[in-house]
Amino acid sequence: MGEPGSLSPVTTTGGPGREEAPLRRPPQLAVLVEGGDRKGLLHDMTAAILRHGGDILSVEIVERGVRSAVYWELDAVRDPESLERAFLAIDVVASVSRLPSMFQVYGKRIIVVGAGAQVGQVAIGAIGEADRHNIRGEKISVDTIPVVGEENLANAARAVARLPRAVALVLAGSLMGGEVTEAVDQVRARGILVVSLNMAGSVPAHADLVVTDPVQAGVMTVMAVASTARFDIERIRGRRF
Amino acid sequence: MGEPGSLSPVTTTGGPGREEAPLRRPPQLAVLVEGGDRKGLLHDMTAAILRHGGDILSVEIVERGVRSAVYWELDAVRDPESLERAFLAIDVVASVSRLPSMFQVYGKRIIVVGAGAQVGQVAIGAIGEADRHNIRGEKISVDTIPVVGEENLANAARAVARLPRAVALVLAGSLMGGEVTEAVDQVRARGILVVSLNMAGSVPAHADLVVTDPVQAGVMTVMAVASTARFDIERIRGRRF
Numbered sequence: 001m002g003e004p005g006s007l008s009p010v011t012t013t014g015g016p017g018r019e020e021a022p023l024r025r026p027p028q029l030a031v032l033v034e035g036g037d038r039k040g041l042l043h044d045m046t047a048a049i050l051r052h053g054g055d056i057l058s059v060e061i062v063e064r065g066v067r068s069a070v071y072w073e074l075d076a077v078r079d080p081e082s083l084e085r086a087f088l089a090i091d092v093v094a095s096v097s098r099l100p101s102m103f104q105v106y107g108k109r110i111i112v113v114g115a116g117a118q119v120g121q122v123a124i125g126a127i128g129e130a131d132r133h134n135i136r137g138e139k140i141s142v143d144t145i146p147v148v149g150e151e152n153l154a155n156a157a158r159a160v161a162r163l164p165r166a167v168a169l170v171l172a173g174s175l176m177g178g179e180v181t182e183a184v185d186q187v188r189a190r191g192i193l194v195v196s197l198n199m200a201g202s203v204p205a206h207a208d209l210v211v212t213d214p215v216q217a218g219v220m221t222v223m224a225v226a227s228t229a230r231f232d233i234e235r236i237r238g239r240r241f
Numbered sequence: 242m243g244e245p246g247s248l249s250p251v252t253t254t255g256g257p258g259r260e261e262a263p264l265r266r267p268p269q270l271a272v273l274v275e276g277g278d279r280k281g282l283l284h285d286m287t288a289a290i291l292r293h294g295g296d297i298l299s300v301e302i303v304e305r306g307v308r309s310a311v312y313w314e315l316d317a318v319r320d321p322e323s324l325e326r327a328f329l330a331i332d333v334v335a336s337v338s339r340l341p342s343m344f345q346v347y348g349k350r351i352i353v354v355g356a357g358a359q360v361g362q363v364a365i366g367a368i369g370e371a372d373r374h375n376i377r378g379e380k381i382s383v384d385t386i387p388v389v390g391e392e393n394l395a396n397a398a399r400a401v402a403r404l405p406r407a408v409a410l411v412l413a414g415s416l417m418g419g420e421v422t423e424a425v426d427q428v429r430a431r432g433i434l435v436v437s438l439n440m441a442g443s444v445p446a447h448a449d450l451v452v453t454d455p456v457q458a459g460v461m462t463v464m465a466v467a468s469t470a471r472f473d474i475e476r477i478r479g480r481r482f
Contacts, residue, residue, distance in 0.1 A: 032403070042297045043287040050284045059300040062403050063431075071403050105400045106386055116372025123364045123385065131357025131387035143384040144364065145347055146372035159346045162273070162303050162312050190304075 027057045027073040029080050030101035036092035037068035045070065048086040053078045058102075058164055068092070073101055102164065107139020109165045110221050113156045114172035116146040118197060118214050122172045125218025133226040140222055141165075154179035161190040167225045168193040170217055177201030193233065195221045198240060208233060210240040268298045268314040270321050271342035277333035278309035286311065289327040294319045299343075299405055309333070314342055343405065348380020350406045351462055354397045355413035357387040359438060359455050363413045366459025374467040381463055382406075395420035402431040408466045409434040411458055418442030434474065436462045439481060449474060451481040 033045065042059070049056060054077040063069035077083050084096045110130075112122045123144050130140040143163075147156055153173070157180055160169045169192055171180070181202045184194050188208065195217055196207035204210045209224070211217035220241070223231040274286065283300070290297060295318040304310035318324050325337045351371075353363045364385050371381040384404075388397055394414070398421055401410045410433055412421070422443045425435050429449065436458055437448035445451045450465075452458035461482070464472040 039294070039296075040291050043284070043291045046284040046287045050281050053280070055280075055305070056283050056300070057302050057305075059297070060403055060405060061298050064296065064298075099403075100396050100400070102400065102403070105396045116369050119372075120365045120368040123368060123383075124361045127361040127364060127385055127387050128357050131360075131389075134387055135389050139386075139388075141384060141386040142364075143382060144368055145380075145382040146368050146375055147380075148372075148376050155341050155346045159341070159343065162301055162340075162343070164301060 026101045026103045027075050029054075029074040029077050029083075030072070030099050030104075031074070031084070031087070032062070032069060032071050032097045032099055033087050033093055033095075034063075034067070034069045034097075035090075035094035037064050037066065038092055041068060041090070041092060042070065044090050045072070045087060048083060048090070049074060049077070052083040052086065054083065071099070104139070106141045106165065107134075108167045108225055109141045109143050109163065110168045110170065110225065111156075111160050111163065111166055112142065112144040112170045112172055112218070113147065113153060113160075114170075114176075114197075115148070115174065118172035118174070119144050119146045121214035122170050122197075122218040122221075125215035126170070126222050127218070128215075129219040129222040130226075133222060133228045136228045138226050138228045140226060142218070142222075150176075150179050154183045157183035158186055160192055161187045166192060168195065168221050170194075170221050171196045171199075171203055171207070172214060172217070173197065173199055175200040176203040181206050193221070193224055195224075204240075208237050212241060216241065267342045267344045268316050270295075270315045270318050270324075271313070271340050271345075272315070272325070272328075273303070273310060273312050273338045273340055274328050274334055274336075275304075275308070275310045275338075276331075276335035278305050278307065279333055282309060282331070282333060283311065285331050286313070286328065289324060289331070290315060290318070293324040293327065295324065312340070345380070347382045347406065348375075349408045349466055350382045350384050350404065351409045351411065351466065352397075352401050352404065352407055353383065353385040353411045353413055353459070354388065354394060354401075355411075355417070355438075356389070356415065359413035359415070360385050360387045362455035363411050363438075363459040363462075366456035367411070367463050368459070370460040370463040371467075374463060374469045377469045379467050379469045381467060383459070383463075391417075391420050395424045398424035399427055401433055402428045407433060409436065409462050411435075411462050412437045412440075412444055412448065413455060413458070414438065414440055416441040417444040422447050434462070434465055436465075445481075449478050453482060457482065 058073040198212040299314040439453040
């Protein structure tokens with residue numbers, strides 16, 4: 001589990017025609033706004049954010065109904081204290097608290113999708129390696145779902161592009177192709193690194209990297225995305241291990 | 242890995258004084274709105290949603306800058322086709338696509354937090370058991386982060402309440418107390434099931450369930466949250482295995 005190779009992490013070395021995926025750094029401001037609830041509350045909050053020049057990166061409705069709790073991640077807010085006062089000036093809002101952002105707490109996410117047996121082994125490798133990097137100041141999460149069937153797999157692969165902080169996808173199974181391969185092409189075009197186990201079907205030929213041993217696949221994926229690792233995906237893209 | 246006990250999954254049996262956590266079911270509408278980007282775009286979209294009576298459950302900014310891609314999960318929209326037309330009527334919006342919701346794709350989330358060695362073993366148990374339930378129509382994800390230090394652990398535990406679709410937290414380490422125990426009380430009050438390994442510190446005494454073997458802890462947590470399992474957390478709450 002050493003760190004050979006050189007230099008830059010994968011997120012700064014996307015190949016030609018690939019976009020940098022968004023939200024791979026901490027936002028300027030992460031706030032939880034709590035109080036009562038009513039129709040139009042979120043619209044009033046976006047109005048306050050707009051008046052302060054803010055860019056909305058993410059919104060999570062933590063609680064709604066009788067009470068409300070809305071978690072915002074924002075950038076480019078001109079005067080954060082003034083925005084907090086503007087939130088508090090909304091009739092039903094009772095409190096505003098600054099929180100560590102999800103990026104600070106959970107960091108980059110590696111998503112492992114496939115069959116239970118292989119997903120578990122990839123997770124073991126990725127979690128063990130993420131532990132070593134997280135101790136040195138990285139933050140890497142390893143998120144998994146065991147699913148069955150081409151449509152479920154393709155949906156799980158495709159939706160990685162919509163998951164906040166996702167940087168890599170590992171496909172862990174014995175046979176994947178068709179719609180799953182289309183999903184691989186789509187998420188790679190969004191700047192997500194795709195690692196495939198050595199398996200039947202057309203997915204391996206479309207992945208950035210093919211790794212036979214699932215534990216090694218988990219370890220290598222973490223190394224490729226960790227800024228604490230010296231491992232350049234460009235030097236090994238397209239190879240099989 | 243059988244399913245003993247009886248009846249209802251944990252999410253319907255929260256004890257006295259505990260809230261039902263939100264967003265544990267599919268939203269009415271999940272749409273991706275794509276096009277150009279500019280200041281105020283999100284505010285214009287929330288105005289359209291408000292005019293259609295919609296409740297915003299979640300917003301993810303998938304892409305921004307030159308192009309924009311905003312993923313909405315909504316409820317209570319009176320006329321979804323009319324809302325789609327209203328989105329398309331915004332100057333920079335080019336396309337609106339309905340997508341499977343994150344709940345349909347990744348389902349309920351179990352979050353495993355702690356030290357790499359134990360987190361990996363809990364993941365093995367949880368992923369293996371989730372595989373069995375997902376084959377029968379459930380959707381359960383197992384999301385993990387290996388972290389070190391009381392503050393990091395407490396932040397990771399506390400933020401589970403802000404994670405979409407999170408239903409359970411497993412604390413997997415050798416010693417946890419102090420701030421982490423406060424975080425356990427806070428997330429339990431939000432309706433999150435907390436399972437602890439048998440470890441030193443005050444966390445086990447505050448958890449819903451204490452399990453010595455990490456693989457078994459992962460399996461039991463999945464059984465407790467799976468609607469395909471017959472396992473009633475109320476019958477074993479506070480016990481140690």
